[in-house]
Amino acid sequence: MKHRHWLDDQGNVQTLWRGFLVLLALTVVAGFFVDMHPHFEIERWFGFNAAYGFVTCLLMIVGAKFMGFFLKRPDSHYSGDQRDE
Amino acid sequence: MNSAAAASLILHPALILIAGALLLPLLRGTARNVAVLSAPTLALVALWLLPEGRLWQLQWLDYSLAPLAVDKLSRLFATIFVLMAIVGGLFALRQQSRLEIPAAFLYAGSAIGVTLAGDLITVFLFWEFMAVGSTLVLWSAGTPGAWAASRRYVAIHLAGGVILFAGITGQILATGDAGFHAMRADSIATWLILIGFLINTGAPPISAWLPDAYPEASWSGTVFLSAFTTKTAVYVLLRGFPGTEILVWIGTFMIFYGIVYALLENDMRRILAYSIVNQVGFMVVGIGIGTEMALNGAAAHAFAHIIYKALLLMSAGAVLAATGRRKCSELGGLFHSMPLTTICGTIGALAISSFPLTSGFVSKSMVTQAAADGHMQAVWLLLAAASAGVFLHAGIKFPWFVFFQKDSGLRPPDPPPSMRWAMILFAFLCIALGVWPDPLYALLPYAVDYAPYTAAHVITQLQLLLFSGLAFFVMLDYLRRTPTITLDVDWLWRIAGPVAARSFRDALRITRAGLNEQLLSGRQAMADSIARHRRPDGLLLRSWPTGGMALWVMVMLLAYLALYYLR
Numbered sequence: 001m002k003h004r005h006w007l008d009d010q011g012n013v014q015t016l017w018r019g020f021l022v023l024l025a026l027t028v029v030a031g032f033f034v035d036m037h038p039h040f041e042i043e044r045w046f047g048f049n050a051a052y053g054f055v056t057c058l059l060m061i062v063g064a065k066f067m068g069f070f071l072k073r074p075d076s077h078y079s080g081d082q083r084d085e
Numbered sequence: 086m087n088s089a090a091a092a093s094l095i096l097h098p099a100l101i102l103i104a105g106a107l108l109l110p111l112l113r114g115t116a117r118n119v120a121v122l123s124a125p126t127l128a129l130v131a132l133w134l135l136p137e138g139r140l141w142q143l144q145w146l147d148y149s150l151a152p153l154a155v156d157k158l159s160r161l162f163a164t165i166f167v168l169m170a171i172v173g174g175l176f177a178l179r180q181q182s183r184l185e186i187p188a189a190f191l192y193a194g195s196a197i198g199v200t201l202a203g204d205l206i207t208v209f210l211f212w213e214f215m216a217v218g219s220t221l222v223l224w225s226a227g228t229p230g231a232w233a234a235s236r237r238y239v240a241i242h243l244a245g246g247v248i249l250f251a252g253i254t255g256q257i258l259a260t261g262d263a264g265f266h267a268m269r270a271d272s273i274a275t276w277l278i279l280i281g282f283l284i285n286t287g288a289p290p291i292s293a294w295l296p297d298a299y300p301e302a303s304w305s306g307t308v309f310l311s312a313f314t315t316k317t318a319v320y321v322l323l324r325g326f327p328g329t330e331i332l333v334w335i336g337t338f339m340i341f342y343g344i345v346y347a348l349l350e351n352d353m354r355r356i357l358a359y360s361i362v363n364q365v366g367f368m369v370v371g372i373g374i375g376t377e378m379a380l381n382g383a384a385a386h387a388f389a390h391i392i393y394k395a396l397l398l399m400s401a402g403a404v405l406a407a408t409g410r411r412k413c414s415e416l417g418g419l420f421h422s423m424p425l426t427t428i429c430g431t432i433g434a435l436a437i438s439s440f441p442l443t444s445g446f447v448s449k450s451m452v453t454q455a456a457a458d459g460h461m462q463a464v465w466l467l468l469a470a471a472s473a474g475v476f477l478h479a480g481i482k483f484p485w486f487v488f489f490q491k492d493s494g495l496r497p498p499d500p501p502p503s504m505r506w507a508m509i510l511f512a513f514l515c516i517a518l519g520v521w522p523d524p525l526y527a528l529l530p531y532a533v534d535y536a537p538y539t540a541a542h543v544i545t546q547l548q549l550l551l552f553s554g555l556a557f558f559v560m561l562d563y564l565r566r567t568p569t570i571t572l573d574v575d576w577l578w579r580i581a582g583p584v585a586a587r588s589f590r591d592a593l594r595i596t597r598a599g600l601n602e603q604l605l606s607g608r609q610a611m612a613d614s615i616a617r618h619r620r621p622d623g624l625l626l627r628s629w630p631t632g633g634m635a636l637w638v639m640v641m642l643l644a645y646l647a648l649y650y651l652r
Contacts, residue, residue: 005421007489024555027547030540037541039457040465049469049548056470057477057556060341061563064348071572072349075412078570078579 024050096131097141097153098163099201099211102170102194106187106218118178121186125170128197132163139203148263151203158384158530162200162320165388166193169312169395176399176507177305184225189309192218196313200320204263205253205278208321212249212285216242219314226303237578238298241284241291249281268325279326285318286369287362288335292342293575295362300354300411304402307354311361311398312391319368319387323530328375333464336373339366340471347478348564349571351412353487354401357394360437360479363471364390370468371452374459377531382451384529389444389518393436396511397483400430403504404487407497414566418492425499427488429508436515438480438550439472444518446546447525447537454535472546473553480550481557486566 006012028047038044045051105124112120137160141153170193177186195218198211216239223235255274257263268275287295299310326332343363347356364386371383403426404419405411420427432443439445449472456465499505518525526533557564618624 007420020551020554024551027544027551030544031548034540034544036545037539040462042462042466047548049545050552052466052469053473053549053552054556057473057553058560060344060470060474060477061348061556061560064345065563067345068349068569068571072567072569073572075351075568075570077572 096134097198097201098128098132098135098167099194099198101128101131102167102190102197103214106190106194109187109190110183121174121178122171124190125167125174125193128194129164129167129171132160132167132197135160145206147261148204148206148257150206150263152198152207153201154203155201156530157528158320158324159200161384161388161528161530162316163197164528165316165391166197166200166313169193169309169391172507172510173305173309173312173395175510176308176402176504178503179501180303180305182225182227182303185222185303185306185309188218188221188225189306190218192222192309192313194218196317199317203265205257205265206263208265209246209250209253212317213246215314215317216246219310222306222309223298223302226301226306228301231301231303234298234301237575238294240578241294245281245284248277248284252277252279252281265321265324267327270326270329270331279329282318282321282325283335285314286322286365287315287339288369289338289342290574292339292362293573296346296350296355296358296573297575299358299361300352304406307358308395308398308402311357311394315361315365316387316391319365319372319383322369322372323380323383327372327380330373332369332373333461334373336366336369336371337464337467337471339363339369340467341474342366344471344474344478346571346573347482349569351414351566351568351570353404353411353413353416353483354398356413356479356483357397357401360475361394363475363478364394364437367449367452367468367471370464371455374452374455374461374464376455376459378451378458378535379455381526381529381531381533381535382448382453382455385448385451385525386445388525388528389436389448389515392511392514392518393433393444396429396433396508396515397437397479399504399508399511400426400433401483401487403500403508404497406500406504408495410495412566412568413486413490414568416487416493416495417490418488419495419497420488421492422496423488423499425505426508427484429512430488431484432512432515434480434484436519438476439546440480440519440550441538441543441546442516442519444515444522444525446519447522448518450537450542450546451535469549473549473556476550476553477557481554482564485557 028050031047036043042048102124105120105128108124109117109120135153135155137155137157139151139154141151143150143152170190173189173193174186177189180186192215195211195214199208199215202208202211220235220239220242223231223238252274255272256268256278259272259274268278270276270279284291295315299307302310322332339362343359343361343366347359347363350356350359368383368386368390371379371386401411403423404416407423408416408419410416436443436445439449453465453468453472456468500508522537526535616623619626
């Protein structure tokens with residue numbers, strides 16, 4: 001490869017990560033300063049959306065993993081039905 | 086008949102596109118390329134020249150049909166379908182298969198025909214043409230996998246067509262009216278119509294046809310396939326069954342089905358196919374909620390979805406065309422040499438995740454807002470979780486595994502100009518609709534009283550999405566791709582069905598063989614006994630002595646005498 005991309009530099013990737021974490025913190029802190037117009041009681045909890053997004057995603061990943069435990073097959077599983085009978 | 090109606094006699098947008106499809110195979114070179122771009126452009130112009138109302142009316146048997154009827158809802162869907170045909174045609178210009186674009190135009194034209202149909206019979210006709218067009222698009226990939234998938238695909242859609250036809254016939258017989266209006270699912274006929282429509286949305290229990298078939302098409306074919314069938318189904322549900330409550334739960338199931346299966350999937354285009362089911366789920370939920378806000382949201386989301394999903398599949402198609410690979414486990418690091426594809430794919434990914442400033446943000450949030458307005462807390466919570474899940478399964482997963490993650494060492498270049506411009510156009514629309522949603526809102530069937538960009542909404546959405554992103558990277562080890570597929574209900578007709586048929590055939594063969602053997606031995610025994618009695622000296626052909634004859638005559642006479650006395 002002739003030249004390295006700036007994303008190939010681990011230092012830059014570290015900086016991106018730090019920026020991402022700062023952004024995460026900012027979105028939560030912003031909840032203090034903005035009227036969030038909650039539709040439901042549960043939304044009044046501080047940082048509800050952040051926590052809810054994080055936890056539900058963990059649950060979805062774990063749930064998918066659990067399903068995959070039973071339903072995963074090698075990707076040649078259906079190779080039999082490509083022939084013409 | 087006024088002059089506008091007279092003009093519409095020749096200019097049915099669907100027929101323009103279908104005529105273009107029939108003309109294209111005759112053309113070559115530049116003339117063909119010009120025709121590919123101008124046929125749908127002409128259809129777009131024709132569409133916007135049409136006034137609203139039932140423009141074509143005709144009597145057939147005892148029913149009044151309206152093959153061309155225009156209102157805001159039908160114009161919205163027809164517009165996005167034509168737009169898709171133009172940009173999809175541009176993307177597919179370099180496709181080697183000479184069948185694909187004509188097939189795609191037949192398919193797009195039929196989809197437009199459904200949206201402009203004022204009666205159920207016309208809906209059904211174009212519905213079936215759509216099945217033919219999409220199957221041809223799938224076929225034109227020319228691989229054994231596509232051929233096998235197209236046979237399964239057409240079987241499902243023809244079965245769906247039969248169910249729909251039964252429903253339409255029943256409905257017309259019951260009401261005496263062939264018009265296509267809002268219905269209630271309260272009779273067998275309307276239920277059959279609803280089921281026929283739902284099969285095309287990718288609803289449970291047979292969502293599997295979609296991720297089975299779409300990823301087998303060519304690099305450009307999948308782009309066309311992603312747009313029309315499911316969104317036409319959304320259109321007919323919007324018109325036919327608004328506010329049908331069961332749709333809320335069917336849609337919710339589709340949303341989570343799409344997320345879970347996409348999370349487990351390794352094939353980049355199958356990830357996106359599962360996410361079609363997921364996104365259509367949001368629209369189906371909106372139709373089920375049925376308020377003006379929700380219906381507007383479903384329609385707007387269909388419009389925005391066609392654009393960003395096509396964009397995502399174009400970027401995947403560009404990768405497939407350049408590398409010949411489709412599995413995430415074999416891709417990665419493509420941002421080095423495909424910067425434009427990476428950027429366009431990422432914009433599509435942000436739009437599908439409803440990031441602020443993208444089209445998904447201004448459309449999907451109307452559905453969530455409608456759930457909140459209706460005080461449906463459970464639905465609202467599920468939709469919020471699903472919004473985070475969309476970012477997880479499509480928004481980050483697709484670009485991360487295809488363009489970033491590990492370096493696969495592949496250095497394919499960005500695609501040629503026709504494909505690049507198609508991607509740039511749609512990427513521009515994803516951002517433009519997000520930044521300036523008013524033109525889209527003006528097209529929606531009901532007046533829009535909704536401001537997407539409030540500080541609260543932006544912050545809420547950013548919290549949901551960014552923390553979903555955090556979850557993705559925290560759990561990255563669990564998401565590592567393996568060369569596997571996940572079983573779905575298509576297992577029933579790909580494995581269980583054939584196995585059952587085969588074992589039934591074997592059982593039949595064994596029974597028949599056994600039966601044959603027994604019959605044969607019985608027949609043999611009969612033949613033997615016949616032969617035995619009719620041999621030259623067998624019982625029946627033996628020559629009897631005269632004395633024997635006299636004896637038998639005497640016995641007969643004695644018997645006669647005995648009977649005479651006994652009488």
